[in-house]
Amino acid sequence: MNVKDLCLGALTFGDASGYDLKKFFETTFSHFCVAGYGSIYPALAELAAEGLVSCHEQPRQGRPGRKLYQLTAAGRKTFLQKLKKTAPRHTVKSDFLLSLYFAHLLPPQRLETILDERIAAIERQLSSHAQGKRRSAQEDDGPVGEKFVRGFGETVLTAARDYLRVHRHALITASDLHRQDKKSPCRGNHSRHGIHNS
Amino acid sequence: MNVKDLCLGALTFGDASGYDLKKFFETTFSHFCVAGYGSIYPALAELAAEGLVSCHEQPRQGRPGRKLYQLTAAGRKTFLQKLKKTAPRHTVKSDFLLSLYFAHLLPPQRLETILDERIAAIERQLSSHAQGKRRSAQEDDGPVGEKFVRGFGETVLTAARDYLRVHRHALITASDLHRQDKKSPCRGNHSRHGIHNS
DNA sequence: GCATGGTATATCGGGCTGATATATGACGGC
DNA sequence: GCCGTCATATATCAGCCCGATATACCATGC
Numbered sequence: 212m213n214v215k216d217l218c219l220g221a222l223t224f225g226d227a228s229g230y231d232l233k234k235f236f237e238t239t240f241s242h243f244c245v246a247g248y249g250s251i252y253p254a255l256a257e258l259a260a261e262g263l264v265s266c267h268e269q270p271r272q273g274r275p276g277r278k279l280y281q282l283t284a285a286g287r288k289t290f291l292q293k294l295k296k297t298a299p300r301h302t303v304k305s306d307f308l309l310s311l312y313f314a315h316l317l318p319p320q321r322l323e324t325i326l327d328e329r330i331a332a333i334e335r336q337l338s339s340h341a342q343g344k345r346r347s348a349q350e351d352d353g354p355v356g357e358k359f360v361r362g363f364g365e366t367v368l369t370a371a372r373d374y375l376r377v378h379r380h381a382l383i384t385a386s387d388l389h390r391q392d393k394k395s396p397c398r399g400n401h402s403r404h405g406i407h408n409s
Numbered sequence: 410m411n412v413k414d415l416c417l418g419a420l421t422f423g424d425a426s427g428y429d430l431k432k433f434f435e436t437t438f439s440h441f442c443v444a445g446y447g448s449i450y451p452a453l454a455e456l457a458a459e460g461l462v463s464c465h466e467q468p469r470q471g472r473p474g475r476k477l478y479q480l481t482a483a484g485r486k487t488f489l490q491k492l493k494k495t496a497p498r499h500t501v502k503s504d505f506l507l508s509l510y511f512a513h514l515l516p517p518q519r520l521e522t523i524l525d526e527r528i529a530a531i532e533r534q535l536s537s538h539a540q541g542k543r544r545s546a547q548e549d550d551g552p553v554g555e556k557f558v559r560g561f562g563e564t565v566l567t568a569a570r571d572y573l574r575v576h577r578h579a580l581i582t583a584s585d586l587h588r589q590d591k592k593s594p595c596r597g598n599h600s601r602h603g604i605h606n607s
Numbered sequence: 608g609c610a611t612g613g614t615a616t617a618t619c620g621g622g623c624t625g626a627t628a629t630a631t632g633a634c635g636g637c
Numbered sequence: 638g639c640c641g642t643c644a645t646a647t648a649t650c651a652g653c654c655c656g657a658t659a660t661a662c663c664a665t666g667c
Binding site: 230 | 617618
């Protein structure tokens with residue numbers, strides 16, 4: 212599922228400009244995909260060239276016209292096929308966890324900052340989820356998958372936040388004991404925690 | 410944190426070849442980063458050119474020699490600096506959740522497959538975590554961050570698996586009611602679930 | 608009247624993924 | 638002893654994507 216397919220999928224819910232799509236990805240899809248303008252605009256241009264979307268430009272004097280994109284029948288068909296064939300992968304990329312893995316190389320203050328920022332970020336995501344839930348409860352619909360996906364996100368985020376809260380203190384104190392930074396240089400690369408075992 | 414920094418970080422635990430590093434990423438770092446040979450080998454070559462790692466080649470007759478890389482003092486310093494400055498981002502990219510968001514466009518059988526495969530994948534990850542835990546409990550060490558990160562992974566994965574198990578059936582039956590595929594083409598792109606609101 | 612932030616399109620370099628190619632040793636089964 | 642399969646090990650490349658940046662205007666509030 213590349214950005215082109217993502218755009219087709221979003222357009223099944225109605226016409227939109229590139230800007231609209233970015234916002235849509237940032238809100239509705241925020242916890243499982245990202246796409247920047249640098250991917251969206253070229254994607255839309257290619258899709259238009261392939262006849263999978265049509266583009267209706269609304270001229271605005273003095274600046275580039277707003278371009279509304281609409282899914283064509285071929286575009287809808289293409290998306291359905293992609294959707295059926297796509298392998299449902301799920302990957303996490305986290306400098307957050309990577310940093311904590313190296314807790315023994317970081318000052319405790321930095322660890323605190325990292326943990327607190329992540330907890331705060333999770334809380335922001337949870338409250339924006341709650342807003343989305345209220346909105347879709349009013350309008351009483353949206354795709355059936357939306358509720359499921361939102362519930363999944365809430366569950367996972369809540370579990371993550373609780374874990375961080377509970378184990379925050381333990382990590383900071385433990386890392387303080389095992390510290391290994393510039394001031395106590397312990398500089399052997401040949402520690403007993405080797406990687407290769409040949 | 411790009412692949413070059415990742416390699417430096419892994420090499421703080423001991424010397425390794427490119428192949429060793431890949432395995433290390435796949436096991437220890439598996440739930441928060443990925444790196445293929447296509448990134449690792451060029452990264453090591455650049456690091457060697459910059460003097461951040463040194464390379465000791467063990468010749469083997471008839472094929473390319475095994476290249477063991479070792480962190481230099483400069484490399485260790487560089488990694489510590491990067492680690493301190495890195496913004497601890499955390500992103501999820503999931504065709505799995507994306508597919509489920511479009512549950513109303515998928516046949517129930519496909520939904521079942523997707524859910525079951527994901528649950529099975531989570532269970533595989535959990536049991537490989539458990540193995541890692543047993544191993545590091547025997548040797549009674551590893552970086553202090555390791556336990557924390559592993560605990561985080563277990564917590565989140567368990568919460569995800571339980572959610573999927575509990576809500577599996579509800580999603581499949583609900584999507585069956587709201588189905589909207591080729592057989593009932595409902596082809597208006599101008600549904601009331603529009604994206605833009607200008 | 609002016610600064611801030613939102614709307615909107617577009618480009619580009621650097622970087623990564625995933626597939627592919629190549630070669631050989633080790634191991635177990637038959 | 639032979640064969641297939643798996644693990645070891647390095648390397649390249651096309652296609653794709655992220656993040657930063659540039660431009661331009663309007664609405665809002667202070």
